[in-house]
Amino acid sequence: MTVLDLSAIKLRELNATLQGVEPDSHAAFEVRNPQGGHAIAVGLNAPIDVTINGSTGYYCAGMNQLATVRVTGSAGPGVAQNMMSGKVIVDGDASQYAGATSRGGILVIKGNATSRCAIQIKGGDVVVHGDIGHMSAYMAQSGSLVVLGDAGADLGDSIYESHLFVRGSVKSLGADCVEKEMRPEHVEHLSRLLHEAEADAKPEEFRRYGSARTLYHFEVDNAGPY
Amino acid sequence: MDHTPRTHPVKPWTFDDYINSYIRRAAATGVYDIRGGGAKRRIPHFDDLLFLGSALTRFPFEGAREACDTAVTLGSLNAENPIQLDIPITIAGMSFGALSGPAKEALGRGANLAGTSTTTGDGGMTPEERGHSNKLVYQYLPSRYGMNPDDLRKADAIEIVMGQGAKPGAGGILLGQKVSDRVADMRNLPKGIDQRSGVRHPDCSGADELEIKTLELREITGWKVPIYIKVGGSRPYYDTALAVKGGADVVVIDGMQGGTAASQEVFIEHVGLPTLACIRPAVQALRDLGVYRKVQLVISGGIRTGADVAKALALGADCVSIGTAALIALGDNNPALEAEYNELGTTAGAYDDWHEGQDPAGILTQDPELQSRLDPVLGGRRLANYLRVMTMEAQSIARACGKTSLRSLEPEDLVALTAEAADMAGVPTVGQSWVPGSAKDL
Numbered sequence: 280m281t282v283l284d285l286s287a288i289k290l291r292e293l294n295a296t297l298q299g300v301e302p303d304s305h306a307a308f309e310v311r312n313p314q315g316g317h318a319i320a321v322g323l324n325a326p327i328d329v330t331i332n333g334s335t336g337y338y339c340a341g342m343n344q345l346a347t348v349r350v351t352g353s354a355g356p357g358v359a360q361n362m363m364s365g366k367v368i369v370d371g372d373a374s375q376y377a378g379a380t381s382r383g384g385i386l387v388i389k390g391n392a393t394s395r396c397a398i399q400i401k402g403g404d405v406v407v408h409g410d411i412g413h414m415s416a417y418m419a420q421s422g423s424l425v426v427l428g429d430a431g432a433d434l435g436d437s438i439y440e441s442h443l444f445v446r447g448s449v450k451s452l453g454a455d456c457v458e459k460e461m462r463p464e465h466v467e468h469l470s471r472l473l474h475e476a477e478a479d480a481k482p483e484e485f486r487r488y489g490s491a492r493t494l495y496h497f498e499v500d501n502a503g504p505y
Numbered sequence: 506m507d508h509t510p511r512t513h514p515v516k517p518w519t520f521d522d523y524i525n526s527y528i529r530r531a532a533a534t535g536v537y538d539i540r541g542g543g544a545k546r547r548i549p550h551f552d553d554l555l556f557l558g559s560a561l562t563r564f565p566f567e568g569a570r571e572a573c574d575t576a577v578t579l580g581s582l583n584a585e586n587p588i589q590l591d592i593p594i595t596i597a598g599m600s601f602g603a604l605s606g607p608a609k610e611a612l613g614r615g616a617n618l619a620g621t622s623t624t625t626g627d628g629g630m631t632p633e634e635r636g637h638s639n640k641l642v643y644q645y646l647p648s649r650y651g652m653n654p655d656d657l658r659k660a661d662a663i664e665i666v667m668g669q670g671a672k673p674g675a676g677g678i679l680l681g682q683k684v685s686d687r688v689a690d691m692r693n694l695p696k697g698i699d700q701r702s703g704v705r706h707p708d709c710s711g712a713d714e715l716e717i718k719t720l721e722l723r724e725i726t727g728w729k730v731p732i733y734i735k736v737g738g739s740r741p742y743y744d745t746a747l748a749v750k751g752g753a754d755v756v757v758i759d760g761m762q763g764g765t766a767a768s769q770e771v772f773i774e775h776v777g778l779p780t781l782a783c784i785r786p787a788v789q790a791l792r793d794l795g796v797y798r799k800v801q802l803v804i805s806g807g808i809r810t811g812a813d814v815a816k817a818l819a820l821g822a823d824c825v826s827i828g829t830a831a832l833i834a835l836g837d838n839n840p841a842l843e844a845e846y847n848e849l850g851t852t853a854g855a856y857d858d859w860h861e862g863q864d865p866a867g868i869l870t871q872d873p874e875l876q877s878r879l880d881p882v883l884g885g886r887r888l889a890n891y892l893r894v895m896t897m898e899a900q901s902i903a904r905a906c907g908k909t910s911l912r913s914l915e916p917e918d919l920v921a922l923t924a925e926a927a928d929m930a931g932v933p934t935v936g937q938s939w940v941p942g943s944a945k946d947l
């Protein structure tokens with residue numbers, strides 16, 4: 280395993296090293312002393328393993344492709360934003376916008392996430408072992424958000440085709456978000472996500488939420504939510 | 506019959522025919538009016554300025570003989586590969602989805618011929634667009650439709666869009682009629698449904714965060730390409746200053762004459778500042794921060810002629826950007842299609858229901874039959890001609906003002922016809938020496 284120490288090298292050198300790995304190398308890296316720094320391990324595009332020992336600032340593992348990135352501490356805002364593929368695991372808590380606009384791969388947060396978690400996800404999956412804050416999954420287009428704890432206010436506001444699974448309570452649902460039937464295919468899908476996220480929970484404990492699709496075409500009688 | 510004399514019927518100024526039709530339409534439909542384009546109202550613009558030219562106090566250069574440089578470099582502050590343009594006129598961001606594929610191709614072809622860049626839009630980057638544009642600016646928008654690191658790395662510059670002149674403070678609208686299979690696939694949304702792009706970036710909500718977002722994009726693209734930050738004209742002094750703080754290599758300010766593919770009429774006509782009013786405060790902000798000419802300024806919103814280009818540059822812009830004018834050059838609102846515009850209930854020159862996807866010119870549509878009407882090679886040629894004409898016009902004005910480069914034009918070369926324009930542009934009115942607002946600098 281190659282050690283990259285951010286107390287000794289600059290961010291540019293760190294990212295250039297990680298981005299420059301040969302696609303088939305399957306190399307492993309340990310990043311030391313992240314010190315809450317921003318934009319650590321962004322733009323990775325090879326199936327490498329990166330362990331960041333400590334907590335990170337904004338946009339850690341942003342736009343990840345193929346790589347597996349693990350943060351042993353907590354992550355700042357926008358962790359794994361716009362992830363395309365691969366896996367990002369946060370052992371601690373995550374700040375706002377976790378997994379924003381992700382289009383593929385899976386983000387696993389072992390602790391809690393705060394507001395706007397999984398905002399505008401477009402195909403990626405986000406699994407939170409703890410609770411999430413308000414306005415999560417706002418305008419979520421596709422992909423899934425799984426919450427083992429409780430969800431804050433306005434969950435799934437203006438949601439499109441994403442699947443939301445919550446085990447605990449939901450403070451309130453946002454505009455056009457409704458509880459939906461949990462069919463066998465959803466149980467199977469959720470089961471796979473829970474397994475991948477190393478989550479100790481059963482699919483049957485969850486409730487599913489999604490779009491009522493009443494805002495898909497403008498109707499004046501729906502003007503309120505607009 | 507009563508022959509008592511009556512005064513002539515007078516229609517109220519407040520409730521004119523247009524306002525009355527607006528009220529009746531709103532009452533009948535319950536939907537606000539959506540249209541494309543920019544502000545149509547008469548507001549102070551570049552036509553309200555005049556160049557002084559030269560005689561004895563300034564010495565002119567020989568028209569069309571002596572060299573007048575038009576090249577401009579954008580993004581030299583931080584980027585390894587700044588954008589080098591032959592002319593200070595670029596093509597503004599317009600999305601695939603709003604525009605047809607052939608239209609995007611034609612823009613690329615025209616820009617290449619003229620030695621300038623084009624810009625993507627809300628729909629992401631298409632292979633055709635990348636393939637047909639030698640220099641392509643990739644817009645990073647709140648919607649993040651189609652956003653991926655591969656396309657980011659294919660771009661020659663990245664433009665973080667924080668706002669648009671037609672609608673500062675509002676997100677985009679793409680009605681379901683234009684959401685074809687391909688558009689839906691690019692945007693990860695179901696086909697045929699209305700799309701409302703967010704107004705705020707989902708993971709960035711202020712100047713401090715923007716600075717970090719810029720860092721992230723630079724790290725993803727290896728600090729190779731410039732970062733532009735685009736704002737709609739509303740508080741240009743402070744927005745420019747905050748864009749610089751946010752790490753911009755280039756600040757783009759879009760005035761209210763700048764177009765949109767589709768927005769509420771009320772936004773287009775009533776929110777934002779005239780383009781003319783945006784330039785002076787933006788330049789002042791760059792000067793106050795000590796980065797004038799180091800961070801470049803691009804101005805857009807209703808640029809139409811070489812005179813507009815020269816005036817924007819004289820007021821301090823490094824470059825201008827055109828959107829609506831480029832579409833007209835391709836054939837939008839062509840009077841030759843008058844009969845078809847009539848069938849749509851409008852007339853050539855006024856067609857702006859771009860969101861309905863029925864553009865007879867094949868430009869603002871996803872209908873395969875309609876879009877096949879636009880020949881991208883011919884369209885590109887027309888756009889290149891237009892860009893070259895504007896450049897030559899601006900050069901001829903600059904030579905007359907005694908400049909060997911368009912970038913040497915300065916406010917001293919200008920006067921204003923009206924007090925409003927003088928106030929906005931920071932130049933004296935005709936025959937006067939006092940500059941309105943000169944007692945204060947903002």
